[in-house]
Structure formats: structure tokens, C-alpha cells
Amino acid sequence: MGIIDVFDGREDHILRKGEECGHLSCNNESLAGAVSQRACVYSGARVVLNPVTDALHLIHGPIGCAAYTWDIRGSSTSGPDLYKTSFSTDMGELDVVFGGEKRLASAIRQLAARYRPPAIFVYSTCIVGVIGDDLGAVCKSASKELGIPVIPVRSEGFRGNKNEGYKAACSALFELIGTEQYTPKGRYPINLLGEYNVAGDLWMIEPFFEEMGLEIVASFTGDSRVKDIQRSHTAKLNLVQCSGSMTHLAKMVEEKYGIPYRRVSFFGLHDMAFALRTAAEFFDVPEIVSKAEEIIARETARVRPEIDAHRSRLEGKKAAIYMGGAAKAVSLVKGFEELGMSVVIIGTQTGDSDDYKKIARIVKDGTVIIDDANPLELKELLIKQRANLLVAGVKERFLAYKLKIAFCDFNHDRTVSFEGFDGMVNFAREVDISVNSPVWTLPTLRESPLTQIVPEERIREARPQEARANV
Amino acid sequence: MSDSYSNVNPCHMCMPMGSVLAFRGLESCMPIFHGSQGCSTYMRLYLAHHFREPVDIASSALSEKGAVYGGSANLKKGLKNLIHGYKPKAIGVATTCLAETIGDDVGQIIREFQQEEPLARGLPIIHVATPSYRGSHEEGYANALQAIVQQTVADLPPRDRLNRSKLYRRRSNSSSLNLILGTAVSPADVRYLKSMLRAWGLELDVTILPDISETFDAPLSPGLSMMPEGGTPLADVARMGLSRQTITLGGRFQESSAGAYLEERFGVPNTVLPLSIGLENSDRFVSEVERATDMALPREYELERGRLLDTMVDVHKYLAEVRAAIFGDTEMAIGLAKLLCEVGAVPAIVATGSKSPGFIEAVRSISPGSKALAGVDFSDIQAEVKKSEIEILIGTSNGRQISKAERIPLVRVGLPCSDRVGAGRQLTIGYEGAGRLLDTLANTLMEGDSRR
Incomplete structure (x- = not known):
């Protein structure tokens, strides 16, 4: 018996931290007929x-x-x-x-x-x-x-x-890259790799780099122009956010142009601060380092009260994460910590074994880790792990809704920016308005004076484990 | 561009997409694409955006090996897994470009699978060829409907081997009707037809194919069944060869036709009507049902018809001479054009992405002055819009770029509608659908005026 038994041949793709010491199988072909959430x-x-x-x-x-x-x-x-x-x-x-x-x-x-x-x-x-x-x-x-x-x-x-x-x-x-000559404006040119400017994310973080005196030559590839990409070999540092998609490029560029790269994330107060510090420390110029610290202190203090207000309504809630890439999933674990929420399921479409080792290190015991999930498995796990929220993309949204579970879109289709300091406020709000929405408490079944239908809520109280799966 | 080597902003989708709209209208039927994983994921995403429902489509997940040596093993494994996981009552297998190009014999693979696999005994597995390079989603839909009928009713002896007089007696005693629906009908449209037939006392006599009323617009209920309720039972499809008559609403511009197949093979007369959008098209459907059943339309629907007329009078001045551009599926576009003509508006452009022969003549027969365009993309439509003094756009949400660029309001009708809610509840057919559409069109124009 596995954690859930949906498809033969998928057992190795699901494990629970702390209970099993098996190796998670990943980065291989999807199982035919299993309705993988992956594309091509x-x-x-x-x-x-x-x-x-x-x-x-x-x-x-x-x-x-x-x-x-x-x-x-x-x-x-x-x-x-x-x-x-x-x-x-x-x-x-x-x-x-x-x-x-x-x-x-x-x-x-x-x-x-x-x-x-x-x-x-x-x-x-x-x-x-x-x-x-x-x-x-x-x-x-x-x-x-x-x-x-x-x-x-x-x-x-x-x-x-x-x-x-x-x-x-x-x-x-x-x-x-390297097909157009360019002289950077200052001494501290950088590129952002794996930044796709979804819902204007880039614009939430760009001003801080500018304030630090850093020039963003190219953002790969959010809001970029062809000429930015062509000139990007003139940068001195590559900050890689979506590591799954862009590490390959960062390595090629490092080899050919000698530009080093650092992995960062712009999501969450902690990771955003880390990203600014990483860039500042790379150049190791006192003014830049102190400017970074000034920004971090100022911005954190500015957004903290609003985030705390959402946190007070979210503490103790359970989140499930299902992302395309592992970098976002890892960043989300920290993001939920900042909101006082625990992560009970975490999975990705395309993570590799290094990614899953990292995930296994940062999640708590009892968290289910899943590779290349499908709707049947997600459904079983969401019920079994009693998640209050699923963070994923549009395909998963309506699965969560049908299970009466709150949802937050963290994919390319979202319309709210989540990066940087204000992005974290937006994220906290998005999670709060869905998790604490009154729609989840509306009675799914009407209590009729004529029939003996027992309302769902009462069934759940009686048999908390199976109720949601079986009714 | 019609004189071009490329498509710029497509006004049609690919064939497998159409097959899903048909297969998902069968009871507990799970679609699977024979091809690479992306096709199913992309179409699930697209349909989830539109219907705002979970839409599961399996895939044989062909890899490089499958593409080189044939995909038989992958397809069989996929079928086995989906039977195990979803426990469907039927499966619809649609091919993708990849499977068609590598030349897999899907029918043969399925026959082998049904012999080899105990789980598959007695489970109907319907297959349809839907290579994207051969047509649009409309052809895929028509092909799938014909395949469903052909492979389900196949057990009956064909017409020439039946005792004619016996068959005739059975048929003349039969009160059953087939109602086959074209693309672009919404779950709400099917629900409307069903409640009309119920009021008529005909709900047990009419087989609607496909029935997406619940499968693409499921109520929130305790527990989640991964196979949504509803859909046409295959047992009903199996009897379609014995019905007294088929009424096909829409589907006039595709080669495949489930209704034509039933007529040719089993002698069930097939009456093809335009999709029931607008007064006359709704009247034609209602009269055809009356003719076939000898039962008069229930009074409540006569009242509804009267209310539509009342609506038409109410809005005629707002819509008079208003020049509209209509785009989307063939029958939907033609139905909307007809509705506009009925209230004195002008369907100046009527366009479809499908390369459907006959579409242009059909548009001209309704509205000789219209610019009719078939097989076009949105760059063509925009070019026409620019020179046609258009005041309102009516069609899929993919017209949003034109709407924004030309500052012309877009009333969203048809699939996809990815940037507004309620696609599953949008009613466009019948007297009530026409009334609601007219309200929306008039209100949209008034909203524009009040902002000026």
C-alpha cells in the first residue's frame, strides 16, 4: 500500500517525508493514460x-x-x-x-x-x-x-x-547573445534569468535594483527586446530565478562569456531580501551593500503590517503546492512560512532529483512529495492531507474548486503580480480572500424539511477521514 | 491571410479539440489522444479556461521511441491505465497529427487491446481520425459524432439486409427522434432544448447527441466524481438507427454527418436545419418537431416566442442599421447573421476560420450584402473591420485584440470565451436565447453611447 494507490507504476513518484526513505523517481516519461499535468x-x-x-x-x-x-x-x-x-x-x-x-x-x-x-x-x-x-x-x-x-x-x-x-x-x-555590441551605463550591469514578467512581476522588483545602482541589461525573457538579449553578454552577473528553465543558459553563458550566475528568487520577503543581498555582495561595494540593507529594512517595515493582517487570518491553514518547476515550489514553501501556513503536499511537473532533495530538506515531516502528478492523485491527496488551499495553474484550479478547496494561481495565467515586497502583499491577500471566502461554508446540500438527507457537514463530523472521499 | 503562407491569429482550432466536445457529450466517456502529451494538456487548459470546469483528457504520451517504432504499446498502456483510473463506460480515442503521420492503425490497435485486455471486455472504445492538418475543430467534431454513431449502431443489420416492411412497421410505430447538435452549442443551450422537450412530453422519445448539458457544467456537489454525470447514454445511441427521424441542427458544412450516415445506412430520414439562433431558425426547429410528432408546442413556449417578438420590437431602433462583424464557428456565425437581419441590423462581415465550402453561399442567401469570409484568420477579419465601419463585434473571445485595437465593443458568443465567466450558462438558441442575445447587443451599444 502506498500513500495513495491510483496507478501501477506511479508508486515511486510519491513519498511522504519522514516515513519513507525511498528515492523519488522523477524527470522521466509521463505514464500513458494517467492524464499528466505536463505539456510537451x-x-x-x-x-x-x-x-x-x-x-x-x-x-x-x-x-x-x-x-x-x-x-x-x-x-x-x-x-x-x-x-x-x-x-x-x-x-x-x-x-x-x-x-x-x-x-x-x-x-x-x-x-x-x-x-x-x-x-x-x-x-x-x-x-x-x-x-x-x-x-x-x-x-x-x-x-x-x-x-x-x-x-x-x-x-x-x-x-x-x-x-x-x-x-x-x-x-x-x-x-x-553577443550579437550586438553595447557599453553598459554603469559599472554594475546584471541580467535576470527566469523572470517572465507575469502580471508585471519584473516591474515590482526592477526599481530596487536601479536604486542600488545596478543596471538590468536584459531580463530573460519578461518584457525583453531582441536587442536586450543580444547585448546581455555585457553583464557581469546573472541572477537566475526559474532555475529549471534557465540554468542551462546560465551555464552556457558562464562558459563562453565568463559571467557567473547566482540562484535567487524574488518571491517572499525572505527570498527577495536574499536576492538583493546576493547581488550587492557579488559586487562587494560598500555603498551598494548598505543601500540593499536600507531597501530591505524600509520595504519590509512598510509592507509588514498588511502581511501580518492577512497572516492572522491564515495561521495554521494547510497548503498544497503543485508547480511546473521546482524553483517556484521551493520559494512558495518559504512564502507560506511567512504567512504561518504549513505545506502538506508539494509537487512539480519537471523537477529533477536535486530539486526533490532540496524540497525534502525544507518541508516538514508528513508532507507528501509528488512528481508529475495527475488529477486523480491530486484529488486523493488533497482530501487525504486535508488541504485548505491549492497553489497551482488553471488546469488544477477547477479540481480544487470542485473539492471546495481554495485556490491561488501561481502560474503564467495569473493577473496579479507576486514578486517583490508589494507582490508578497498581493499574494497574502489572494490566499486570504480565497481561503477565508464565505463560499466554502455554504451548505452543499440543502436541509430539506421533507427528506432525510443528512447535510454533508454532519457526515464529515461523524467520519472525518472518509467522508469527503466517499459522500 | 487568404493569399498567404501563414495564419496570423487563428479563428479556428484543431480537429482533436472537436472530438473532445463530442466525446464529452456521451455518458461517462473518457477521451484519450493518441499523440504526444502536450496536445491533451493544451486542450485541457483551453477548455478549462472556457467552461471553468475540470476537463480531463488522457494521452498515450508518445515519446521519440513511439514516434519511430509506432505507438501501439503506448496507446494500449494508456487505455489500460485510464480504464483502471477513471472506470469510464466508454472511451473515445482521437488521433493527433503525430499518430496520423507515423501511420498507426488505431482501429487495429484497439481490436488487439480488446482481445488482450480483460478490463476492456464489453467496453465500447470509439476511435476517430482527427489529424489537425486536415481540417478544423468543426471537422473533428463532425467526424467524432459520425464515428460514435457508426461504431455504436454498427451491430444493427444494415438497411439492405433488413426486411424492409418489418423495418418500416417498426419505424412508423416508433415515436423516437434523434436530435444531433452542431458545434458551438453551450451546456445551457442543451439544457434549454431538454426542458423544452420535457414540457412537450417528449423527453423519453428524443435522443440528443451529444449532451454536454451536465458534463461541461457540473453542479458543485458533495464528493467529486472524476467522470461527470450526464451525457447521452450509449444504449440510446445504439437505438438511433431505429428512430423515426433525425433532426440535425447545424453541421451543414462538414463532410461527415452522423445524421446522413443514419439515413444512408438505416434509412432514418435526416432533416438538416440551421442552428436554432433567431426567430425563424427557432420556428423551423419547433415546426419540424411538431411535424414529426404530431404534438403541438406547449403553450409556455408559445408565450416565450411572443416575448421574443416583443423583445425584437423593443430593441429594433437600437439595432437598426447597426453594422456588425460576426466570427466563429460556421453555423453559429450564420445563425447570428440571421438574427441580426431579423431586427434590421446589418451583418456586414460574417467570418469563419473553417475552410468550409458552402459557407459563403449560405451567408449570401441570408444577407446578400454581407462580406462572407471562410478559412480566414483574425488578421483578415481585422482588415475587413477596418474598412467596414463596424459598430459591434460578435464572436469568440479571440476577437478581443481587434476590439481593443479598433475600439469596438465585443459581445462574446461561442468557444472560446476565455476572458469572461459564464460560457457554460450562455444561452443563444431558441426563443429565449435570441431574446437574451438581443438584450445584450442593445445594452452593449447603449453602454457605449452613455460613456461618450
Whole structure:
């Protein structure tokens, strides 16, 4: 008997800290038929690259892959918005039979003339990998003809999981880096990696770096321009937030350009302070270090009362975390600590064994750790662990709601920014208004004067363990 | 762009998406895509945004190995796991581009699976070919409906082998009707049809396919069943070959047709009508049911019809000569165009992303002055909007960029509606649906005027 027994072959992907000392199986193929919450290689590449606001993102394949990824993500822009336009070669049957290279070449030419983008990313989809279109060759000759970077993104959906897509995106970005000369404005230029400016997150943290005298050359890739990416080799430090998607790039850049990287997170008061200190200590200039401390003290004092007010309503509540990447999950554990909440379930779609070791270190005994979960397992665990809140993405939202469990969207679809000091206030409020909403206490069953239906609440009191699972 | 090598902001979705809308309208039917993991996740996300419901779609999760050596093992494993996990009463297998291109024989794989796997004995597994490069979600939907009927009613002897007179006797005694619905109907639309038929006393005689009234808009209830309640029972589908008549609402522009199949193979006459949007289209449906059953429309619906007329009179001045651009699924767009004409508004642009032959002629037959566009994307639609002095946009939420750029209000109708709530409760068909739409259109215009 495992913690829950839903699918054969998934036992090794779920463990409970403290009780079992087994090794968590992860970063392998999803189980067919289990309704994994993961997407594909293309999806990984798309989320990383799409926030480059002035690039033209062209999907080479039939319409579906473009249709479902068009302008539904929350990455904001302060200027150009070409990234919100969907471009697809919309391959038809003839293209599949005779090859899509000609169509792709013509599409690139036509779109470049019409939209004049500074660069084009060309994503391959499943079918391109099967029929064997030579994306590299088409892009190379288009690039030569048009005089702009036309970069192939090798993102055939079936070639692995989302992690492979991150790598494909990193390779594409790496091709751009260093292709434009630039002299940074000051002596302390940095890049932010794995910062996607979801709901304007970047704008919540940018002012503090500026206040410290640091210049952000490029943010990868939230609210970035192609030229920012091209100039990013002139930075002296890379701060890596979403480590799952961007560590690969950070390592390549370190090797080629000698720019070191540090892992940080901008979520939560603790992690935000740590991020500012990390940057300050890297440059080791007294004024920057003292400025960082000044900002941390000032901002923390400013937002503390509001966070404490939410905390008083949240203390002791139980949270479940299910994230795409591990970095966000780890940061959330600390975030919930700041709100006085405990974490009873934590899982990711794409964490690797190092990530899970780190997670296992920071969560309390009794917490269930799960890799590549599916709706059936999430449902069982949410009931069994008696979670009050699930933090995840849209696919999981309505599962939680149907179980009468509060929900907080921490994914790309959210519309509220969570980073930096004010972001933590927003997060605390989001959690508070959902966990403490009156909707959860409305009677699911009406007590009828005519029938003997026992209200759900009474059943739960009588049999707390099974009640929610079985009624 | 029609003269172009690319699609810029799509006004249609892919074929497997349509199959889910059909399969999810069967009782306890779990869809699975044969392809890579992303397809199912993306469409789950898209449908969750629209319906605000959990939508589970399994995947055979094909990897590189599967793509090279064939996906049979993955599909069988996927089927086994989903039967074990979800315990469905039926399974709908739809192919993706990947599976179609590597050339897996899905029918054969399923036959083998049903022989090899004890769990699968007696469990209907319906399969449909839905490669994205061959059509839009509308074709996928039509293909899936036909596959459902074809593979469920297949046990009956075909028409030429039946004793004609016996069949005729059975059919003329039969009071059952088939009601096959096109794309873009909402759960509320299906609920409306069901309550109308109930009031008519016909609820036991009519098989509605597909029935998404509960499956995509489930009430919050104690405990959560991973297979939502509701949907057309397969046992009812199995009897569709014996019905007296089929009424198909919508679906005129796709090659596949469950109704046409039933007519051809079992001799069930198929009456194809436009989706019941607007007065005349609703009248046509009601009259067809009266003709088929010899039973008059219940009085409460006659009153509703009267209220629609009253609404039409109330709003006619607000909507007179208002120029609208309509976009979305074929039948929905045509139904909306008809409704606008009925109150004196002008459907200046009527567009669909599906490359449907016959769509343009159908639009012209309703409204000769309209600019009809098929197989277009939103960049084409925007270009037309710019030169057509449009005052209101009506269609899916994907029109929001045009709405913002051109500063024209968008009334959201159809799928997807990802940035507003209530898609599952939006009623557009029947007398009541038409009335509500007209209220919304008039109010939207008045809201704009009051802000000026």
C-alpha cells in the first residue's frame, strides 16, 4: 500500500517525508493514460521564448499548437506587443505529404516584410520532426536573405518533456547573445534569468535594483527586446530565478562569456531580501551593500503590517503546492512560512532529483512529495492531507474548486503580480480572500424539511477521514 | 491571410479539440489522444479556461521511441491505465497529427487491446481520425459524432439486409427522434432544448447527441466524481438507427454527418436545419418537431416566442442599421447573421476560420450584402473591420485584440470565451436565447453611447 494507490507504476513518484526513505523517481516519461499535468517540448520552449516582446514567433506546424498558445499567458510588455500575435504556417495535408520547407520559407519572407521584426523564432512541432523538414537550413538561408536572426527552435513535442523545451529555448537565446555590441551605463550591469514578467512581476522588483545602482541589461525573457538579449553578454552577473528553465543558459553563458550566475528568487520577503543581498555582495561595494540593507529594512517595515493582517487570518491553514518547476515550489514553501501556513503536499511537473532533495530538506515531516502528478492523485491527496488551499495553474484550479478547496494561481495565467515586497502583499491577500471566502461554508446540500438527507457537514463530523472521499 | 503562407491569429482550432466536445457529450466517456502529451494538456487548459470546469483528457504520451517504432504499446498502456483510473463506460480515442503521420492503425490497435485486455471486455472504445492538418475543430467534431454513431449502431443489420416492411412497421410505430447538435452549442443551450422537450412530453422519445448539458457544467456537489454525470447514454445511441427521424441542427458544412450516415445506412430520414439562433431558425426547429410528432408546442413556449417578438420590437431602433462583424464557428456565425437581419441590423462581415465550402453561399442567401469570409484568420477579419465601419463585434473571445485595437465593443458568443465567466450558462438558441442575445447587443451599444 502506498500513500495513495491510483496507478501501477506511479508508486515511486510519491513519498511522504519522514516515513519513507525511498528515492523519488522523477524527470522521466509521463505514464500513458494517467492524464499528466505536463505539456510537451514545444510548450516548454514557448513559455520561455514567447515573452520576447518584439520578436516574431512563428510556429511551423498545423494550427493546433499555435491556437492554444496564443495570447493566453500573462507576461506583460511595456512597449512592443508583436509577441501577442500568433503566427503559424498552418500546415495542410499537402505540406505534410510533400514537405513544409517551401511553405515555411515563403511564410518567413512574407511575415518579415509585413511586420519587420528584429528577429524571428521558428518553432518546430511534432509533425515537422516526423516528416523531416530541415528547419536549420531554411532558417539559415532566410537569415542571410533578410539580414535578421531567424532562429530555429527544436521543439518537436514528442522529443521529451518540458525540460527539453527549456533547453531548446536556451539554445535559441544563446544564438542571439553577443550579437550586438553595447557599453553598459554603469559599472554594475546584471541580467535576470527566469523572470517572465507575469502580471508585471519584473516591474515590482526592477526599481530596487536601479536604486542600488545596478543596471538590468536584459531580463530573460519578461518584457525583453531582441536587442536586450543580444547585448546581455555585457553583464557581469546573472541572477537566475526559474532555475529549471534557465540554468542551462546560465551555464552556457558562464562558459563562453565568463559571467557567473547566482540562484535567487524574488518571491517572499525572505527570498527577495536574499536576492538583493546576493547581488550587492557579488559586487562587494560598500555603498551598494548598505543601500540593499536600507531597501530591505524600509520595504519590509512598510509592507509588514498588511502581511501580518492577512497572516492572522491564515495561521495554521494547510497548503498544497503543485508547480511546473521546482524553483517556484521551493520559494512558495518559504512564502507560506511567512504567512504561518504549513505545506502538506508539494509537487512539480519537471523537477529533477536535486530539486526533490532540496524540497525534502525544507518541508516538514508528513508532507507528501509528488512528481508529475495527475488529477486523480491530486484529488486523493488533497482530501487525504486535508488541504485548505491549492497553489497551482488553471488546469488544477477547477479540481480544487470542485473539492471546495481554495485556490491561488501561481502560474503564467495569473493577473496579479507576486514578486517583490508589494507582490508578497498581493499574494497574502489572494490566499486570504480565497481561503477565508464565505463560499466554502455554504451548505452543499440543502436541509430539506421533507427528506432525510443528512447535510454533508454532519457526515464529515461523524467520519472525518472518509467522508469527503466517499459522500 | 487568404493569399498567404501563414495564419496570423487563428479563428479556428484543431480537429482533436472537436472530438473532445463530442466525446464529452456521451455518458461517462473518457477521451484519450493518441499523440504526444502536450496536445491533451493544451486542450485541457483551453477548455478549462472556457467552461471553468475540470476537463480531463488522457494521452498515450508518445515519446521519440513511439514516434519511430509506432505507438501501439503506448496507446494500449494508456487505455489500460485510464480504464483502471477513471472506470469510464466508454472511451473515445482521437488521433493527433503525430499518430496520423507515423501511420498507426488505431482501429487495429484497439481490436488487439480488446482481445488482450480483460478490463476492456464489453467496453465500447470509439476511435476517430482527427489529424489537425486536415481540417478544423468543426471537422473533428463532425467526424467524432459520425464515428460514435457508426461504431455504436454498427451491430444493427444494415438497411439492405433488413426486411424492409418489418423495418418500416417498426419505424412508423416508433415515436423516437434523434436530435444531433452542431458545434458551438453551450451546456445551457442543451439544457434549454431538454426542458423544452420535457414540457412537450417528449423527453423519453428524443435522443440528443451529444449532451454536454451536465458534463461541461457540473453542479458543485458533495464528493467529486472524476467522470461527470450526464451525457447521452450509449444504449440510446445504439437505438438511433431505429428512430423515426433525425433532426440535425447545424453541421451543414462538414463532410461527415452522423445524421446522413443514419439515413444512408438505416434509412432514418435526416432533416438538416440551421442552428436554432433567431426567430425563424427557432420556428423551423419547433415546426419540424411538431411535424414529426404530431404534438403541438406547449403553450409556455408559445408565450416565450411572443416575448421574443416583443423583445425584437423593443430593441429594433437600437439595432437598426447597426453594422456588425460576426466570427466563429460556421453555423453559429450564420445563425447570428440571421438574427441580426431579423431586427434590421446589418451583418456586414460574417467570418469563419473553417475552410468550409458552402459557407459563403449560405451567408449570401441570408444577407446578400454581407462580406462572407471562410478559412480566414483574425488578421483578415481585422482588415475587413477596418474598412467596414463596424459598430459591434460578435464572436469568440479571440476577437478581443481587434476590439481593443479598433475600439469596438465585443459581445462574446461561442468557444472560446476565455476572458469572461459564464460560457457554460450562455444561452443563444431558441426563443429565449435570441431574446437574451438581443438584450445584450442593445445594452452593449447603449453602454457605449452613455460613456461618450
